[in-house]
Amino acid sequence: MSLPADFVFSQTSLQDYADCARRFELRYVQRVRWPALQAEPALEHERHLRQGERFHHLVHQHQLGIPAEALGTSIDDPVLRAWWQAYLAWPLEDLPARRWPETALSAPLGEYRLLAKFDLLAVEPGGRAVIIDWKTSPHPPPREWLAKRLQTRVYPLVLALAGEELTGGSPILPDQIEMIYWYPSGNPVRFPYTTAQFERDQAVLLQTVEDIAQRAEFPLTPELxxxxxCTYRSLCDRGERAASLDALLDAEEGSADSPPQIDLDQIAEIEF
Ligand code: SF4
Structure with a gap:
């Protein structure tokens, strides 16, 4: 298997690997661009993705100091307006004052690097360090599901390994870190980090990366x-038709009987 020596892992590529080894191979090793729709109707799906991007952009501008009133006047979409109003109605009030919106950090992981692209970091040098990720699904998924997502493991790990780039050399310790997923429903999900979790995550991800680098075969997932x-489904002979957008949104939200299957906010990070 030929993973480039300068390959940079991310929560997205590691989640792809966790979901399906073949998807990882197609997307990151063979770099196959397969022009299939993820969901139909295509225009509505596209609109949904753009709404998420615009919301992240609005929040980014607000965190940079542009007044909310000035930003609000540009919103012409009711879905986006509802998210924006929820953002203003449910602020995260106890954050450290120093903010880094839309910031990327990377750290060594074995022979490779691990990258995290943060929606927002709020750091008090020598004190708390909070990672905020803006989500747009209507309600939080089950906490246990979120806890297992690679994003929840990768982001605090990278901040602990590379945070001193932000603080002028002062290390950020795992016990100072908290990860918060914000949702429009106003009930954020918080994951305090610990030294023990940091050590577990580092060992597990290092092993995962070594496994990937040594793999000769990348099997298709047995989970149909x-x-x-997945955009590769026709290539894998796992179906021709795209799912409906409603099914995609249902899969994002999950239900009492079934955990979510997909994180739409992650799709925008595939470029990483
Ligand atoms: S279609 Fe299924 S088997 Fe093929 S890459 Fe996607 S998830 Fe994996």
Whole structure:
């Protein structure tokens, strides 16, 4: 297997690997661009993705200091307006004052590097360091599901390994870190980090990266439902038709009987 020596891992590529080894191979090793729709109707799906991007852009501008009133006047979309109003109605009030919106950090992981692209970092040098990720699904998924997501593992790990780049050399210790997922419903999900979790995450991810680098074969996932929203499904002979946008949104939200299957906010990070 030929993973380039300068390959940079991310929560997105590691989540792809966790979901389906073949998807990782197609997307990151063979770099196959497969022009299939993820969901139909295509225009509505596209609009949904653009709404998420615009929301992140609005929040980014607000965190940089542009007044909310000035930003609000540019919103012409009711879905986006509802998210924006929720953002203003449910602020995260106890954050450290120093802010780094839309910031990327990377750290060594074995022979490779691990990258995290943060929506917002709020850091008090020598004190708390909070990672905020803006989500747009209507309600938080089950906490246990979120806890297992690679994003929840990768972001605090990278901040602990590379945070001193932000603080002028003062290390950020795992016990100072908290990860918060914000949702429009106003009930954020918080994950305090610990030294023990940091050590577990580092060991597990290092092992994962070594496994990937040594792999000769990347099998297709046996979980057929994972293929329903995968753009490679016709290439893998796992179905021709795109899923409906409603099914995609249902899969994002999950239900009492079934955990979410997909994180739409992650799709925009595939470029990483
Ligand atoms: S279609 Fe299914 S088997 Fe093929 S890459 Fe996607 S998730 Fe994996």
């Amino acid at each position: 439902k994972t293929c329903a929203f």
